[in-house]
Amino acid sequence: MSSTNKSQTGINQIYEYLCVDEFIDNFINAQSLKTALAIGLIDYLQQSQFCDVDTLTRELRSDRLGLELLLDMLLANQVITEKNSEISLSEKFLIALQYRDLLETKLNFANLVAPDFVNLLTFFINKPSQFMERSQIFDMFGYHRCFDYTPENYELTKRWMKITTVLTKYEAQVCLEHHDFSQYQKILDIGGNSGEFARQICAKHSNILATVFDLPLVCHIGEEYISSQPECQRINFIKGNAMTDNLPRGYDLVSFKSMLHDWPENIACQFINKAVKSLNPGGTLLIFERSPIELVGQVLSYSMLPMVLFFRSFRSPLVYESQLLADGLQNIHIESINLEMPFFLITAKKKNSEI
Ligand SMILES: C[S@@+](CC[C@H](N)C(=O)[O-])C[C@H]1O[C@@H](n2cnc3c(N)ncnc32)[C@H](O)[C@@H]1O
Numbered sequence: 001m002s003s004t005n006k007s008q009t010g011i012n013q014i015y016e017y018l019c020v021d022e023f024i025d026n027f028i029n030a031q032s033l034k035t036a037l038a039i040g041l042i043d044y045l046q047q048s049q050f051c052d053v054d055t056l057t058r059e060l061r062s063d064r065l066g067l068e069l070l071l072d073m074l075l076a077n078q079v080i081t082e083k084n085s086e087i088s089l090s091e092k093f094l095i096a097l098q099y100r101d102l103l104e105t106k107l108n109f110a111n112l113v114a115p116d117f118v119n120l121l122t123f124f125i126n127k128p129s130q131f132m133e134r135s136q137i138f139d140m141f142g143y144h145r146c147f148d149y150t151p152e153n154y155e156l157t158k159r160w161m162k163i164t165t166v167l168t169k170y171e172a173q174v175c176l177e178h179h180d181f182s183q184y185q186k187i188l189d190i191g192g193n194s195g196e197f198a199r200q201i202c203a204k205h206s207n208i209l210a211t212v213f214d215l216p217l218v219c220h221i222g223e224e225y226i227s228s229q230p231e232c233q234r235i236n237f238i239k240g241n242a243m244t245d246n247l248p249r250g251y252d253l254v255s256f257k258s259m260l261h262d263w264p265e266n267i268a269c270q271f272i273n274k275a276v277k278s279l280n281p282g283g284t285l286l287i288f289e290r291s292p293i294e295l296v297g298q299v300l301s302y303s304m305l306p307m308v309l310f311f312r313s314f315r316s317p318l319v320y321e322s323q324l325l326a327d328g329l330q331n332i333h334i335e336s337i338n339l340e341m342p343f344f345l346i347t348a349k350k351k352n353s354e355i
Pocket residue numbers: 143146164165168190191192193194197213214215218240241242243256257258259262
């Protein structure tokens with residue numbers, strides 16, 4: 001198994017997005033940043049570059065004492081700097097602000113998960129099944145709502161798809177950096193969600209045609225999302241259930257991006273087995289997934305709360321490797337990639353012809 005991370009690959013633009021976590025590292029920092037965004041303080045400083053507290057109080061129609069407290073919190077979090085009473089956004093934060101969609105998504109996602117942590121941590125640690133029954137966040141991601149269209153199902157599904165789409169917007173770039181997709185023409189992304197992963201592959205490789213296989217309502221929302229993108233003519237969606245339906249065949253790449261961890265090991269292995277049947281001889285199966293969380297003495301960042309909730313789901317890549325071997329795949333390559341937490345990329349080839 002090979003391993004790469006930021007330090008080994010050098011300072012690379014692809015990984016720069018990881019800097020957003022620094023500003024959401026604890027509860028106070030996260031909430032003060034959220035308020036600064038909400039009251040327009042960040043926008044105002046971005047436009048005006050420098051200004052003093054009097055101007056800010058007036059322009060934002062804020063309570064002076066409240067604003068001073070907020071500015072103190074932002075100063076401590078290095079979101080802003082102050083020199084001769086002039087306040088400005090810090091250089092470090094200006095870089096993070098280039099990834100504002102991700103910053104806001106991670107902040108909102110952690111806040112959505114926080115009540116479960118506050119109210120249910122004891123169940124989470126001791127009685128996982130009871131935690132699942134009570135958890136708001138697991139309910140929010142309920143796949144049972146992704147089959148039939150109702151206005152409520154649509155809104156709730158769209159809500160979590162917004163989160164997965166923004167996370168994938170950045171993670172896909174890492175995957176594209178680590179794997180050469182130029183060799184493929186027809187690809188299938190199982191559990192491909194809004195189509196963002198497929199879209200990025202198609203955007204980089206103009207010869208690729210992509211199919212996204214996902215639950216019906218997810219595909220419906222994905223079609224809406226992709227319809228405004230330049231790659232829309234090369235991405236089609238197939239509505240189905242990978243548990244019960246046959247998967248389409250005839251692809252030279254089949255991918256699972258952050259999909260398999262959602263399922264118990266035996267079902268994840270069934271998905272792999274089905275995916276192999278979708279591959280042409282000589283085709284490649286690709287898995288890009290989160291690995292188990294490794295804290296090794298580190299303090300958990302607030303921005304990591306959502307991933308901690310799923311910590312029981314993340315598996316060693318060796319589990320998937322066993323299934324790939326059992327399915328007769330060859331040239332199995334596993335690469336560890338350190339992002340805000342460990343990820344792995346597995347590729348494996350189907351034999352060229354059946355013996
Ligand atoms: C954690 S999300 C990952 C989405 C996407 N691959 C990404 O990385 O952003 C898991 C995806 O699997 C899909 N999914 C769950 N159960 C499925 C099933 N039985 N058949 C097909 N897709 C399924 C979900 O709708 C969702 O889009």
